[in-house]
Amino acid sequence: FSGVLSEEVLWVLLELQEKLAATTAWVESREVTLKDVCYAPLNPREPTLGDCCVNSVTQYFQNNVTHLTMEATQSQGTQTGTVDWRDHLIYCV
Secondary structure, three states: OOHHHOHHHHHHHHHHHHHHHOOEEEEOOEEEEHHHHOOOOOOOOOOOHHHOOOOOHHHHHOOOHHHHHOOEEEEEOOEEEEEOHHHHHHHHO
16 A cells, blocks of 8 residues: 555544644634534534544544554464454455
8 A cells, every 4th residue: 555545644634634623713703613514414403523424534444543553363264464454444445
């Protein structure tokens, strides 16, 4: 994996998403956050930040750096190996 699907790019995307999620603006004497303007189809009336629909490759890791860094041991028949974010992404896609 390289280019836009390198681990370094995914880390930067996660950091950027966290910054965007924390962004606020003042509109007509009221603080507006992402949850005020996001698309939240499962909870449209009173969305929380977690309800906001995020369309990003990082969603395959629940927008969570801990999930991106996870590794696991997997056995298939007599072979045992380590799986990581690449395997998870291939499995999901």
